[in-house]
Amino acid sequence: MVTISDVKSSSSSRENRTATHTHIRGLGLRPDGAAEKIAAGFVGQEGAREACGIIVDLIKARKMSGRAVLLAGPPGTGKTALALAISQDLGPKVPFRPIVGSEVYSAEIKKTEVLMENFRRAIGLRVRETKEVYEGEVTELTPEETENPLGGYGKSISHVVVGLKSFKGTKKLRLDPSIYESIQKEKVSVGDVIYIEANTGAVKRVGRSDAYATEFDLEAEEYVPVPKGDVHKKKEIVQDVTLHDLDVANSRPQGGQDIMSMMGQLMKPKKTEITDKLRAEINKVVTRYIDLGHAELIPGVLFIDEVHMLDIECFTYLNRALESPISPIVILASNRGICQVKGTPDLVSAHGVPPDLLNRLLIIPTTPYIEGEVRSIVQMRARTEGVEVSDAAVEFLAKEGVRISLRYTLQLLAPAQILARVRCGGAGNTKIEDRDVREAEELFIDVGRSRKLVTEGGKAYI
Template identity: 65%
Template sequence: MKATTTIASSSSGTPVAHNAVPPSATSAARANRVAPHSHIKGLGLTAEGFSAGDAGGFVGQANAREACGVVVDLVKSRKFSGRALLLVGAPGTGKTALALALSHELGSKVPFCPMVGSEVYSSEVKKTEVLAEAFRRAIGLRIKETKEVYEGEVTEITPSEAENPLAGYGKTVSHVVVGLKTARGTKQLRLDPSVYEAILKERIVVGDVVYIEANTGAVKRVGRSDAYASSFDLESETYVPLPKGDVHKRKELVQDVTLGDLDAANARPQGGQDIMSVMGSLVRTGRTEVTDKLRREVNKVVKQYVDQGVAEVVPGVVFIDEVHMLDIECFTYLNALLESPMAPTVIFATNRGNALVRGTTDVVSPHGVPGDLLDRCLIVKTETYARAQIAQVLQVRAQVEGIQLGPGVLDKLAEEGERASLRYALQLLAPAAILARMAGRDAIVIDDVDEMGGMFLDAKTSASALAQEAGM
């Protein structure tokens, strides 16, 4: 098969040719894309809660990992809501990695809302609104609803037409007959014309597996029946097995939302379909400040759902990195948020020692956090990495990024990490690999690391050079 070429216009209006990329190349490019913490898979603890050595992508930090493991158990048992965990330690010791590992341990169904302390200084909404919104987005609501549905493989779609009473000529669809088949039997349904419009919108044809809600008439296409699957089919199609049981059944549907989603949905004004309403929605700003009255009404409805057994509240986690960037007003508001009935677990992280509390002129407190908020926190300290541990971290990152290290390179990079910082040593990996590839080598050699050290400065060397220039 020949590679096709498509013509697209660049931003300047000049036609640009793009060679079509095979799906395999695209998927390989996505697989090689890594993030700073893509090697973190969890806390790496045993079933008893002890550190399992260098597991889960972590190296060292045994005490901090075990402490976070206890917090995970507290969150799962719903006994840590409204409390706070403070991670303190030098830069590059894994505070953010611990918070991400904690979210991995809790699972994808538990809301995890990360933010940085400086995000609250927004010109669109108040500082307290940013914090309240983050807290609401970290509280999940799992709604369970039992619906009567018709489910099966479509065997027939026959619209029935009738004369349109509003027009002298032309016809309109009066009803549609849909045939559904399951492993147990078949059934013909006589449905409303609105269902036929939904079928056309979903592009449903004979052979598709669908389910239709009995009460609302909503139609959902699940996929193509695997009876139509063929090894020569080039279409990107999802094949599903033929449904079991009867065509008409009761099905439990579970939907996960957050209180922040409910707030935003109720705060957004619902305009009409006229041209002025549409244009107004286009020029309106994206951020809408939610009032406390609206949040109280949402909480009241949520409580009713929980009392009826329809919904379940799932407290999540708010992670605020660089918490010392918050000011005294934000800290005071955090105290109130932690005492609210619906409060998630809060994780703070900071690399400051004794520091001035932002927004004050004379209040110096440990980690730049006021004492009344510190009293609400369990504090976990991360340890500085030794040279051997720096080498292990570099080895893990090299494996994740697919970089081969030649003889002596790991020791050289570990030496640079001990002299400058772990982050500096990690940053040398990718450019050194590019330099090795340009030289026709698969592995990095020591000369590549030396050349990178001559091109890029670490923070300590740069600060030292500036101090020398200032003293001259």
């Protein structure tokens, strides 16, 4: 007999995931905009968080479009975490597109095309259209067959009869065979709640009618109530799409040129370049729909980490793209000091960014963490990874985090947990002690000891 056990859910289920920034849930600001010392998964960096809070307010007020921000600071000071916290505070309705500077280098398309594609991915369009629809629970689904006009023994579908029921009544529809194909693709059966667009014939299965809900636990269906009102009604349909989705859909047009046709043509994109002429035409259609009040533009956030990896050609293109009438908010991050701008023979600038672009940026500095902040981060990360650490081990890790680096210290947690488990004979919940961390540090050297090793024994290396 197959044994099925219930999985107990808990409020800490999210903390069991061990992604690098899992614990970040926002900027952790008070209503007056001041930053808490420890809040929303963030520790320290109060000045940078308060500055990012102002950026969030500007984005929500639609006053940041076409502007750029630079997060500048040493490695491991929370620049990527700040960008992700901004996206958390903006909410899921605002597009957020994170990339790394090295992603623009592709063998298939140009660097500038990759940048523009990500610019368009970070700009959302919310389309509202009032459509004439038939909506209800399917009470009848009968395809009517006729003799094949081409002869032979087969038969073809001449039409399909669909019965729909709502709270206010029922209606029987006689539909075209092409709509029957859409019904089959949606896997519609009697008892399902669907809606059919009167103009296009598009069919959407909403779910199973809750009248068919059972008392069994093992149910894969999503049950929905029977629609209110009449079967035939006018309904406002809201759809969120990015400008890049419209670009891809219209690079292979298959239907009308209205905004909903654009969204209905979304297919798996290929790595092909989209022309500026096509994008300009799409911008005209989008602008017209915004002027008519049928759509709303939502400038999102494009986050480019390790921006010093871009070359002078990309930086020049960024200057132009930021001046576009349709542009997202761009957040850049760099951990470089004074260094050469990539792609130039002798141009040296701060953060690896050309001076003309630096003049456009609002620069937010991040600073190295002090020992107390490192201690809090280690404790928070231990909870996130489900690891129990003794006070002595936490103190040792905090001192090493200041002396070496925060990233190296956090990476010692996982091997130290394995060493502690071995020391205790494979017990389940084992507390990491001071000696386990020291042993892990001996096994896995940091970058300083690695540099010393190469310097002293350099002749043995190639």
